[in-house]
Every structure is written in structure tokens, then in C-alpha cells.
Amino acid sequence: MTKYLVVGAGLFGATFAFEAAKRGHEVKVIEKRGHLAGNIYTKEVHGIQVHQFGAHIFHTSNKKIWDYVNQFAEFNRYTNSPVANYNGEIYNLPFNMNTFNKLWGVITPKQAQAKIDEQRSILAGKKPENLEEQAISLVGTDIYEKLIKGYTEKQWGHKTTELPAFIIRRLPVRLTYDNNYFNDSYQGIPMGGYTQIVEKMLQHENITVELNKDFFAKKEEYLRDYDKVVFTGMIDEFFDYKLGELEYRSLRFETEVLDEDNYQGNAVVNYTDAKTPFTRIIEHKHFEFGKGEKNKTVIxxxxxxxxxxxxxxxxxxxxxxxxxxxxxxxxLADTQAQNVIFGGRLGQYRYYNMDQVIGAALVTVDKEFEG
Ligand SMILES: Cc1cc2nc3c(=O)[nH]c(=O)nc-3n(C[C@H](O)[C@H](O)[C@H](O)COP(=O)(O)OP(=O)(O)OC[C@H]3O[C@@H](n4cnc5c(N)ncnc54)[C@H](O)[C@@H]3O)c2cc1C
Incomplete structure (x- = not known):
């Protein structure tokens, strides 16, 4: 039996803890926030599950991961179909025939493709040198101006002409009237929210959980007292930034309860103009088809x-x-911290969707327990 310390009660840490406990190991989970579930934390307000850290839609094409997550919650059939608001004009996303019809009045895929090709041609075969040129080379000027430029500048805090082209490798253009954002085989929202998933993972007699505990308050003690540490915080912070700081983007969320039933008619509305300071408004009750108290909504x-x-x-x-x-x-981790497993989006410094983070945790579990 190994004594594990899992740092962080997000999806990576919880998946690892659950699998280790199932195999008879003893696991202590510490979390510096006052709640479980990391960034997938949801909380009920007026009968509505509020996604506390941005809209979270579970989607995957991996049947094994879909079955895995379904043991912890029942999922509804929510289909992500966001809309864009560009100075009061509403467009469907992802860019599809509904978008092109609204933009140009075109009816057939051939007409839409011809319009896109005509607008892309203004670059005359020039190799894109920045994000603006890259986007125009992929989808033409109208979609770029109305649906990409302002949104991307707000997201990155830089002009698109100052951003590198590689940020946008492809921009899916869908020549069908299908507003479903994801191509994955499975998607949905857990009925009753995401927090229950992590709660159930951590409800095991071999697991103890402590909230409001920062690993760095007692780093040396923890490293001494446990056989192994699974660390899902920032890898640069673990090493006291001694090689320099990694860069991150942050977000600020402004949540409001409104005394009305339906504020915007959709869960996700992206604001794609440059002037509106926020990138999107989430209306949480639409993730569960309007469930919640009457005359109340949370945005x-x-x-x-x-x-x-x-x-x-x-x-x-x-x-x-x-x-x-x-x-x-x-x-440094491989040579100087051999009893520490770095996991998750901060420990491995990469953007993971939820299905990917579960997948990554299960790979770690295999390596750790199955050799
Ligand atoms: C705005 C936004 C929207 C997203 N939307 C989607 C989506 O629609 N679909 C999708 O599949 N994915 C989405 N994701 C990704 C999803 O949130 C991640 O895949 C998932 O949360 C990663 O889990 P994790 O365990 O790696 O990290 P986290 O959830 O961040 O968990 C890490 C935990 O470690 C804790 N911690 C850190 N340092 C310490 C320390 N020193 N001591 C103690 N505890 C510590 C943190 O407080 C945190 O709780 C979105 C992400 C964001 C930011």
C-alpha cells in the first residue's frame, strides 16, 4: 500500500485519487480553494446549476471515457450551439450555412464556398504573416471582420496584426445547416451539475479530503510524509519559478441573478465586436433546458x-x-522530483478538455499501477 498525497481536487486529481483508492492505496487530497472540483465546480442558485468558472460542456468521441464519466452522473442531451452577437446582429456558430445565409443571402453550399473563395483571394497567395492574414486566408474578410477579429483581440489582449499566425491553424467552415458546435459522438451536461462527479470520485473510505489547504504552506513536510505526491498545481510554482515564469491567461467572471425567466434564449452568446468588454454571456439555466425557479435566471x-x-x-x-x-x-521534474507526478492542465502546462484530462489521468494510473 502506498500513501499518496494528491494536490488539487480538480478532475485530474479526483480521477487519480478514485483509481488509487479502488486499488487499496491510501490517499489524502488537499485543495487550496474552499470547494471541490477545480474549474468544473458548479453550484445551485435558485434551482439552477451555475458553472462558476465558465461554460463547461462535456464532449468526446472516446466511448471508454464517455462510459467512465457516466458512472458518476447522468448526462442530458445538451448540444452546444452558441450564437454570436456582432453589434446587435445575431449569427449562428460554428460558421455554417445559417451563418452564410445571414451574412450574404446565399442558399447553397456551392454559393457559400464561392463567396468565401472570392474573399480569401484578396491575399493573392501571400503567406500569412500574422493572425489577421491567417484568418482571412482561411475564411475571407466578412467572417473575419464580424466574427473573429474583435473576439480574438479581447481574448488575447493584442491586435490580430500583432498576434502570430499559428494561433489559428484551422477555422472549421461547415457547409451544412447544422448548428451543433462539436463533431464529437457524445456530448451533454451532467444533470444536477459537475460537482457531484468529483464528490462521488472522492467518496471512498481510503480517501480523506482537506479543503483550504495550500501545498506550499508545508511543501517540505508533505514531500517527507508521503510516499508519492500527485501535483496538479502550476509546475513553475512548484519549483519556485527558478527557471522563470510560464505565461497564462486569466479570466474575470461577473455573475448576476435576474428576476426574469429567459434573458438571452441561449446558454452561450459570444460578443464578437471589439467594443463590448466581455467575450461572452452564459445563461446557465439553458444548459438544463430552463430548469430552475420561475422568474429567476443567472447570467x-x-x-x-x-x-x-x-x-x-x-x-x-x-x-x-x-x-x-x-x-x-x-x-527538472524528471531528475529532481522523482516522487512527484505532475498532472492536469497546470502540472503539464497544456490546455485539456475534460475528456482529455480524464484520459490523461487514466494513462497516469495505468503507468503507476499496471507498470
Ligand atoms: C473558461 C473555461 C471553460 C472551459 N470549458 C470547457 C468545456 O466546455 N469543455 C471541456 O471539456 N473543458 C472545458 N474547460 C477545461 C476544463 O476546465 C479542464 O479540462 C479541467 O478543469 C482540468 O482539470 P484539472 O484537474 O487539470 O485542473 P483544475 O480544475 O484547475 O484543478 C486543479 C486544482 O488544483 C488546485 N491547486 C492548485 N495549486 C494548488 C496548491 N498549491 N495547493 C492545493 N491545491 C492547489 C486548484 O485550486 C484546482 O482546484 C474549460 C476551461 C476553462 C478555463
């Missing part, structure tokens, strides 16, 4: 923000420099 505005130490690091910025720096931290 959240999402504002992208620069990150500095002490802020929540929501997104790793995986550019060349940061990836190279991460690699050097990874080498």
Missing part, C-alpha cells in the same frame, strides 16, 4: 484578463517560448 459575463502571480491561471499560453520553458521544468 455570467466573461472578461479575459492578463495574468500575474496570485491570479487564477485559466489558460496556459502554449507558444514556442513557453513550451520550451515548460520542457526545462519537465526535465
Amino acid at each position: 455570467t459575463r466573461e472578461y479575459p484578463a492578463d495574468w500575474k502571480r496570485g491570479d487564477e491561471p485559466y489558460y496556459p499560453v502554449n507558444n514556442k517560448e513557453n513550451n520550451a520553458l515548460y520542457k526545462t521544468y519537465k526535465q
Whole structure:
């Protein structure tokens, strides 16, 4: 039997803890926040499950992971079909025939393709040197101006002409009247919210959980007292930033309860103009088809923000420099912290969707227990 300390009660930490406990190991989970579930934390307000850290839609094409997560919650058939609001004009996302019909009045896929090709041609075969040129080379000028430019500038805090082209490798253009954002075989929202998933994972006699406990308050003690540590916090912070700081993007959420039934008619509305300071408004009750108290709704505005130490690091910025720096931290981890497993989006410094983070945790579990 091994004594594990899992740092972080998010999806990676909880999946690992659940699997280790099932195999008879003793697991202590510490979490610096006052709640379980990390960024997938949901909380009920007026009968509505409020996604506390941004809209979370579970989607995957991996049947094994879909079955795995379904043991902890029943999922509804929610289908992500966000809309864009560009200065009061509403467009369907992802870019599809409904979008093209509204933009140009075109009816057939051939007409839409011809319009896109005509607008892309303004670059005259020039190799895109920045994000603006890259986006135009992929989808043409109208979609770029109305649906990409303002949104991307707000997200990154830079002009698209100052952002590198590689950020957008592809922009899916769908020549069908299908507003379903994801191509995955399975998607949905857990009825009753996400927190129950982590609660159930951690409800095991071999697991103890302590909230409001920061690993760094007693780092040396923890490393001494446990056989192994699974660390899902920031890898650069673990090493006291001694090789330098990795870069992250942060977010600010502004949540409001409104005395009305239906504020915007959709769970997710993206604001794609440059002037509106937030990128999207989430109306949470639509994730569960309007469930909740009558004449109440909860909305959240999402504002992208620069990150500095002490802020929540929501997104790793995986550019060349940061990836190279991460690699050097990874080498340090492999050579100087052999009893520590670094996992999750902060420990491995990469953007993971929920299905991917469960997948990554299960790979770690296999390595750890099955050799
Ligand atoms: C705005 C937003 C929207 C998203 N939408 C989707 C979506 O629609 N679909 C999807 O599949 N995925 C989505 N994701 C991704 C999803 O949130 C992640 O895949 C998942 O939360 C990652 O789990 P994790 O355990 O790696 O990290 P986290 O959930 O961040 O868990 C890490 C935990 O470790 C704790 N911790 C850190 N440092 C310490 C420390 N020193 N001591 C103690 N505890 C510590 C943190 O407080 C946190 O609770 C979204 C992410 C964001 C930011």
C-alpha cells in the first residue's frame, strides 16, 4: 500500500485519487480553494446549476471515457450551439450555412464556398504573416471582420496584426445547416451539475479530503510524509519559478441573478465586436433546458484578463517560448522530483478538455499501477 498525497481536487486529481483508492492505496487530497472540483465546480442558485468558472460542456468521441464519466452522473442531451452577437446582429456558430445565409443571402453550399473563395483571394497567395492574414486566408474578410477579429483581440489582449499566425491553424467552415458546435459522438451536461462527479470520485473510505489547504504552506513536510505526491498545481510554482515564469491567461467572471425567466434564449452568446468588454454571456439555466425557479435566471459575463502571480491561471499560453520553458521544468521534474507526478492542465502546462484530462489521468494510473 502506498500513501499518496494528491494536490488539487480538480478532475485530474479526483480521477487519480478514485483509481488509487479502488486499488487499496491510501490517499489524502488537499485543495487550496474552499470547494471541490477545480474549474468544473458548479453550484445551485435558485434551482439552477451555475458553472462558476465558465461554460463547461462535456464532449468526446472516446466511448471508454464517455462510459467512465457516466458512472458518476447522468448526462442530458445538451448540444452546444452558441450564437454570436456582432453589434446587435445575431449569427449562428460554428460558421455554417445559417451563418452564410445571414451574412450574404446565399442558399447553397456551392454559393457559400464561392463567396468565401472570392474573399480569401484578396491575399493573392501571400503567406500569412500574422493572425489577421491567417484568418482571412482561411475564411475571407466578412467572417473575419464580424466574427473573429474583435473576439480574438479581447481574448488575447493584442491586435490580430500583432498576434502570430499559428494561433489559428484551422477555422472549421461547415457547409451544412447544422448548428451543433462539436463533431464529437457524445456530448451533454451532467444533470444536477459537475460537482457531484468529483464528490462521488472522492467518496471512498481510503480517501480523506482537506479543503483550504495550500501545498506550499508545508511543501517540505508533505514531500517527507508521503510516499508519492500527485501535483496538479502550476509546475513553475512548484519549483519556485527558478527557471522563470510560464505565461497564462486569466479570466474575470461577473455573475448576476435576474428576476426574469429567459434573458438571452441561449446558454452561450459570444460578443464578437471589439467594443463590448466581455467575450461572452452564459445563461446557465439553458444548459438544463430552463430548469430552475420561475422568474429567476443567472447570467455570467466573461472578461479575459492578463495574468500575474496570485491570479487564477485559466489558460496556459502554449507558444514556442513557453513550451520550451515548460520542457526545462519537465526535465527538472524528471531528475529532481522523482516522487512527484505532475498532472492536469497546470502540472503539464497544456490546455485539456475534460475528456482529455480524464484520459490523461487514466494513462497516469495505468503507468503507476499496471507498470
Ligand atoms: C473558461 C473555461 C471553460 C472551459 N470549458 C470547457 C468545456 O466546455 N469543455 C471541456 O471539456 N473543458 C472545458 N474547460 C477545461 C476544463 O476546465 C479542464 O479540462 C479541467 O478543469 C482540468 O482539470 P484539472 O484537474 O487539470 O485542473 P483544475 O480544475 O484547475 O484543478 C486543479 C486544482 O488544483 C488546485 N491547486 C492548485 N495549486 C494548488 C496548491 N498549491 N495547493 C492545493 N491545491 C492547489 C486548484 O485550486 C484546482 O482546484 C474549460 C476551461 C476553462 C478555463
